[in-house]
Amino acid sequence: MRATSDRLLELQGSRREKLLNLPDASQSTDNKTMMDTAVVGDFRTFHKARRAPAVPMQRVTDPAEWGRGDLGDVASWSYRFTTRDHDELAAAVAAVRRNGVAVEAVRRENFPLTALAEVMADVRRELLDGRGMVMMQNFPIDRFDREACAIAYLGLGSYMGTTMSQNAQGHILGHVKDLGGDYTDPNTRGYMTRAEMLFHADACDYVGLLCLHGAKSGGESRVASSVTVYNRILERRPDLAKVLCEDFYRSHTGEVNPGEKPYFTQPIFSFIDGYFSATGAGAAIDKAQKLPGVPRYTPAQVEAVELYRQTVSDCAVDIGFEPGDIQFLNNFVTLHTRREYEDWPEEARKRHLLRLWLSDPDGRPIPKDQREGRSGRGVALKGVKLSAPLDVGVAA
Numbered sequence: 001m002r003a004t005s006d007r008l009l010e011l012q013g014s015r016r017e018k019l020l021n022l023p024d025a026s027q028s029t030d031n032k033t034m035m036d037t038a039v040v041g042d043f044r045t046f047h048k049a050r051r052a053p054a055v056p057m058q059r060v061t062d063p064a065e066w067g068r069g070d071l072g073d074v075a076s077w078s079y080r081f082t083t084r085d086h087d088e089l090a091a092a093v094a095a096v097r098r099n100g101v102a103v104e105a106v107r108r109e110n111f112p113l114t115a116l117a118e119v120m121a122d123v124r125r126e127l128l129d130g131r132g133m134v135m136m137q138n139f140p141i142d143r144f145d146r147e148a149c150a151i152a153y154l155g156l157g158s159y160m161g162t163t164m165s166q167n168a169q170g171h172i173l174g175h176v177k178d179l180g181g182d183y184t185d186p187n188t189r190g191y192m193t194r195a196e197m198l199f200h201a202d203a204c205d206y207v208g209l210l211c212l213h214g215a216k217s218g219g220e221s222r223v224a225s226s227v228t229v230y231n232r233i234l235e236r237r238p239d240l241a242k243v244l245c246e247d248f249y250r251s252h253t254g255e256v257n258p259g260e261k262p263y264f265t266q267p268i269f270s271f272i273d274g275y276f277s278a279t280g281a282g283a284a285i286d287k288a289q290k291l292p293g294v295p296r297y298t299p300a301q302v303e304a305v306e307l308y309r310q311t312v313s314d315c316a317v318d319i320g321f322e323p324g325d326i327q328f329l330n331n332f333v334t335l336h337t338r339r340e341y342e343d344w345p346e347e348a349r350k351r352h353l354l355r356l357w358l359s360d361p362d363g364r365p366i367p368k369d370q371r372e373g374r375s376g377r378g379v380a381l382k383g384v385k386l387s388a389p390l391d392v393g394v395a396a
């Protein structure tokens with residue numbers, strides 16, 4: 001049952017407003033009208049968002065609840081970079097180069113933005129207190145060389161959070177492309193294959209995907225609201241919703257320090273400080289089943305995971321990836337995957353997305369061990385230096 005209106009809390013003036021030290025939403029919207037509104041899509045829903053404190057086993061009222069019917073054409077809810085934005089990015093890239101800053105050392109302090117800083121503050125706010133998903137379009141991939149793209153992309157991300165290592169090699173700039181990997185291999189991450197992956201969430205506050213090259217066919221992004229998924233499951237099978245609020249074993253996909261366990265535990269749905277959060281039930285839980293010391297799924301877990309996966313697929317929207325598109329997702333309120341795809345034969349045209357993993361210590365409250373673990377630190381292995389490779393090959 002929906003929470004009654006007297007229980008609803010306005011976001012303005014809330015704890016988050018103080019935490020983020022962001023301007024009042026109405027004022028922020030007014031500022032936007034001073035910009036080129038003809039080309040700025042309306043991605044901001046946070047200014048009208050309402051939520052109620054989330055309580056286990058009750059329907060969740062959260063701005064990140066949305067369904068297929070709530071999204072129209074992607075251009076209507078995305079932000080389109082303007083020529084003026086391109087110029088601002090080019091100037092910031094030039095400053096980074098002029099000051100001899102390495103790509104992996106790009107930070108907010110050395111990547112100066114003005115008008116775009118306001119836009120990125122709103123993107124972050126939309127991820128935190130809105131839909132949990134923002135599309136940006138027309139990133140200047142044709143104007144910039146690969147290094148400038150990497151600098152500008154990392155620079156934009158630095159206005160939303162701290163970059164994190166995404167793999168055992170310490171990459172803070174990830175390359176999502178088909179490296180010929182086998183998705184079923186316990187030590188292979190799905191992003192290195194072209195298989196249709198299970199819906200999942202990445203282990204960080206925000207994931208960004210910048211499309212450099214699209215696939216010949218297929219490869220669409222699929223995204224669902226985990227709030228919507230939870231509410232549907234609760235309505236249909238509260239007994240299984242309860243199971244999904246309990247711990248599941250997950251594989252670290254072999255990315256651990258010597259002596260560390262190759263798995264960890266985490267619930268799929270969590271309730272912390274009145275906030276709902278979710279993680280995926282992707283390949284990591286199935287891969288853990290192959291590890292010694294991990295108990296096998298109970299019959300209730302099998303049933304719960306099956307219902308969860310079916311419900312996510314029922315709730316998901318398909319979003320195409322065009323070169324220059326950036327998709328930002330809050331992993332704790334969305335689930336994502338992509339369609340299987342057919343690639344171009346030429347190496348230079350192959351589907352290629354650049355990925356960012358961003359940590360926001362003031363992000364959505366999640367379980368403490370999750371925040372202090374991989375979701376807050378990334379794949380942080382001892383002795384591995386962070387790097388931002390401009391490309392990776394099959395041997396990487």
Ligand SMILES: [Fe+2]
Pocket residue numbers: 200201202336
């Ligand atoms: Fe992912």
